Amino acid sequence: xxxxxxxxxxxxxxxxxxxxxxxxxxxxxxxxxxxxxxxxxxxxxxxxxxxxxxxxxxxxxxxxxxxxxxxxxxxxxxxxxxxxxxxxxxxxx
Amino acid sequence: xxxxxxxxxxxxxxxxxxxxxxxxxxxxxxxxxxxxxxxxxxxxxxxxxxxxxxxxxxxxxxxxxxxxxxxxxxxxxxxxxxxxxxxxxxxxxxxxxxxxxxxxxxxxxxxxxxxxxxxxxxxxxxxxxxxxxxxxxxxxxxxxxxxxxxxxxxxxxxxxxxxxxxxxxxxxxxxxxxxxxxxxxxxxxxxxxxxxxxxxxxxxxxxxxxxxxxxxxxxxxxxxxxxxxxxxxxxxxxxxxxxxxxxxxxxxxxxxxxxxxxxxxxxxxxxxxxxxxxxxxxxxxxxxxxxxxxxxxxxxxxxxxxxxxxxxxxxxxxxxxxxxxxxxxxxxxxxxxxxxxxxxxxxxxxxxxxxxxxxxxxxxxxxxxxxxxxxxxxxxxxxxxxxxxxxxxxxxxxxxxxxxxxxxxxxxxxxxxxxxxxxxxxxxxxxxxxxxxxxxxxxxxxxxxxxxxxxxxxxxxxxxxxxxxxxxxxx
Numbered sequence: 001x002x003x004x005x006x007x008x009x010x011x012x013x014x015x016x017x018x019x020x021x022x023x024x025x026x027x028x029x030x031x032x033x034x035x036x037x038x039x040x041x042x043x044x045x046x047x048x049x050x051x052x053x054x055x056x057x058x059x060x061x062x063x064x065x066x067x068x069x070x071x072x073x074x075x076x077x078x079x080x081x082x083x084x085x086x087x088x089x090x091x092x093x
Numbered sequence: 094x095x096x097x098x099x100x101x102x103x104x105x106x107x108x109x110x111x112x113x114x115x116x117x118x119x120x121x122x123x124x125x126x127x128x129x130x131x132x133x134x135x136x137x138x139x140x141x142x143x144x145x146x147x148x149x150x151x152x153x154x155x156x157x158x159x160x161x162x163x164x165x166x167x168x169x170x171x172x173x174x175x176x177x178x179x180x181x182x183x184x185x186x187x188x189x190x191x192x193x194x195x196x197x198x199x200x201x202x203x204x205x206x207x208x209x210x211x212x213x214x215x216x217x218x219x220x221x222x223x224x225x226x227x228x229x230x231x232x233x234x235x236x237x238x239x240x241x242x243x244x245x246x247x248x249x250x251x252x253x254x255x256x257x258x259x260x261x262x263x264x265x266x267x268x269x270x271x272x273x274x275x276x277x278x279x280x281x282x283x284x285x286x287x288x289x290x291x292x293x294x295x296x297x298x299x300x301x302x303x304x305x306x307x308x309x310x311x312x313x314x315x316x317x318x319x320x321x322x323x324x325x326x327x328x329x330x331x332x333x334x335x336x337x338x339x340x341x342x343x344x345x346x347x348x349x350x351x352x353x354x355x356x357x358x359x360x361x362x363x364x365x366x367x368x369x370x371x372x373x374x375x376x377x378x379x380x381x382x383x384x385x386x387x388x389x390x391x392x393x394x395x396x397x398x399x400x401x402x403x404x405x406x407x408x409x410x411x412x413x414x415x416x417x418x419x420x421x422x423x424x425x426x427x428x429x430x431x432x433x434x435x436x437x438x439x440x441x442x443x444x445x446x447x448x449x450x451x452x453x454x455x456x457x458x459x460x461x462x463x464x465x466x467x468x469x470x471x472x473x474x475x476x477x478x479x480x481x482x483x484x485x486x487x488x489x490x491x492x493x494x495x496x497x498x499x500x501x502x503x504x505x506x507x508x509x510x511x512x513x514x515x516x517x518x519x520x521x522x523x524x525x526x527x528x529x530x531x532x533x534x535x536x537x538x539x540x541x542x543x544x545x546x547x548x549x550x551x552x553x554x555x556x557x558x559x560x561x562x563x564x565x566x567x568x
Contacts, residue, residue, distance in 0.1 A: 002445065006445075007441065010441050010444050010445045010448065011425075011441065012425075013444050013448065014400060014404075014428075014440050014441055014444040015404070015407065015421065015424045015425045015428055016425060016428045016429050016432065016437055016440060016441065017422075017425040017426050017428070017429040018429070026437075026438070026441065029438060029499060030438065030441060030442055030445070032499075032500050033392070033438075033442060033499060033500055033503075034442070034445075036389055036392075036500055036503075037389050037392070037393055037446075037455060037459075039385075039386065039389055040386060040389050040390065040393070040455075040458045040459060040462055041458075042386070043383070043386050043458075043461075043462050043465065045458060045461035045462065045465070048461040048464050048465060049461070049464055050457055050460030050461050050463070050464060051460055051461075051463040051464040051467055051514075052292060052460060053278075053292050053322065054278050054279075054292075054467065054514075054515060054516030054540075055278055055279040055322045055324060055516065057279075057321070057322060057324070060321040060322075062318060070185055070186070074185040075185070077183070077185060078181070078182055078183065078185075078410065078411035078412070079409075079410055079411055079414075081409075081414060087409055087410055089409050089420055089423070090416075090417060090418060090419050090420050090422075090423050091418075091419050091420065092419065092420040092421075
C-alpha cells in the first residue's frame with residue numbers, strides 16, 4: 001500500500017508538486033494499479049534473465065567526429081527566458 | 094470528404110490535374126470536420142504542393158498528403174505531444190521519418206491529436222480535447238494515435254503516421270476501421286519521436302488499405318545512425334502485395350479470446366480465420382501461457398521508462414514555465430501545471446517502481462516476465478507463419494466511459510501490449526462490424542517478417558470488402 005505521505009515523497013522525487021488535498025486521491029488510484037501489478041508475484045522468474053531491449057544490439061558507437069550542430073539562435077528559439085546567449089533559470093543550489 | 098482515398102488514386106488525380114488541387118481538396122475537407130482530429134494545420138502544405146507541381150512530381154509520394162502524429166518532430170510545425178507542458182514548442186529539426194517523407198515528395202497536411210504523451214487508449218487525455226470517432230461521434234477513436242486514425246477514416250487525409258507503444262496504432266485503426274501496422278522494433282528510426290517508453294515504441298503508418306501501408310513503409314523504414322536501436326536491414330515491403338496465402342500456417346492463441354471479449358468481435362475474427370482457410374491457409378490453436386501477465390509487465394516497464402524520459406520537461410528550455418524561487422520549485426510547479434492527470438499518475442508510478450526498495454519487486458520482475466512473454470512468441474511462431482487474434486477485445490467505447498478508472502482503461506490493451514514487449518510486427522485490418530462499429534483483425538509475425546503479415550493482410554483485403562466500408566456520415 002502506498003500512503004499519502006509516500007505519494008508526496010514520490011512527487012518530490014519526480015519533481016511534481018502535489019498538495020495535501022490531491023495526495024489522498026492519488027494514493028487511492030495508484031494503489032489500485034499497484035494491486036494489479038502484484039499479480040507479477042505469481043510468476044516464477046527464478047533464473048530468468050531480464051529483457052531490457054528486444055533488439056539484439058550491444059554497444060553502438062559512432063566515430064568521434066565533430067559534426068555540424070544547431071546554431072545558438074535555433075537552440076534558444078523555444079524560450080522567452082534567455083540572456084546573453086544562455087537559458088535563464090532560477091538558482092539551482 | 095476528398096474524392097481520392099488511396100495513394101494510387103491520388104497519384105492519378107495529380108497526373109490529371111495537380112498536387113495543389115488535391116491538397117486544397119483535403120484542406121477544404123478538414124475545414125468542415127467535426128471530429129477534432131487535427132491539432133495544427135501546416136501553412137506550408139499548399140506551397141509544398143505547388144513546388145511539387147513545378148518540379149514535375151518527382152518521388153514515390155509526390156504530392157501525396159499525409160497527417161503526422163503530434164509527437165513526431167516536424168521542423169517549423171508545432172509538436173506538443175498534445176500536452177500543455179509543450180504548448181508553443183516548435184522543433185528546429187525534422188524526425189528521420191519526416192526527412193524521408195519530404196524526400197519522397199509527400200505533403201505534410203498537419204499534426205494530429207493524441208492522448209497526452211501517447212499515454213492512453215482513447216485520445217481523451219489530449220490538452221486539445223478529445224477526438225471523436227467518425228463512425229459514432231459519441232465514441233472514442235481509440236488511442237493514443239486517435240487523431241491519426243480518425244482523420245484517415247473520415248477522409249481528411251489518405252495516410253498518416255502514428256506511434257505504437259502498447260497498441261497505439263493498432264487500437265485506433267481497429268476502432269476507426271482502417272489499417273495500421275506496428276513494425277518490428279528497430280525497423281523505423283525513432284530519431285525525432287518524442288519518447289515515452291523507448292524500449293517499446295515504434296512509429297507506424299495508418300491508411301485505408303494495405304497497399305498504402307506497404308508504400309509508406311518502403312519510404313520511412315530503414316537504418317538511421319542517429320537512433321542506436323535502428324537495425325541495418327534492407328527490405329521492400331511492396332514486394333509482399335500478393336494475393337496468395339496457400340499453405341500459410343496460422344496460429345490462434347487461446348489466451349487472446351479471454352474473458353470479456355465481445356461476442357461479435359469473437360465471431361468476426363473467427364469468420365476471418367475461416368476465410369483464410371477458404372483461401373488455402375490452415376490454422377491451429379496455440380498457447381501463449383504468459384499472456385495474462387503481459388499487461389502488468391508492460392505497464393511497469395512503460396511507466397518506469399516514462400518517469401525517466403519525461404524528466405526532461407522542466408520548463409527551463411522550452412514549453413510552459415511556472416515561476417518559482419529556485420529551480421526545484423519552478424520545475425515542480427511547471428510539471429504539476431503542465432502534465433495532465435494520466436501523465437502524472439504514470440510518472441509517479443514509474444518513479445515509485447524504480448525507487449529504492451521497489452526496483453527488484455516491480456521493474457526487474459517486469460523485465461523477467463517480458464522475457465517469458467517474448468519466449469511465448471518465439472515458441473508459437475516457430476511452428477506457424479503468423480498469429481491471428483482480435484486487435485481489441487471490444488469495439489470503441491463511449492467517451493467518458495473509462496476516463497476516471499485508469500485500470501479499466503489499461504485492461505483494454507490486453508491483446509496489443511504483448512506484441513510490444515516481444516518487439517514483433519503486427520498489423521490490424523478491418524474484419525467486420527459489431528453493432529455498427531468496426532472490428533480489427535490482428536495479424537502478428539516474426540521479427541522483421543513484415544512481408545508475411547502484409548501478404549496475409551493484403552490477401553484478406555483482396556477477398557473481402559471490410560476495408561471498403563466507410564463511416565456512415567462520411568460515405
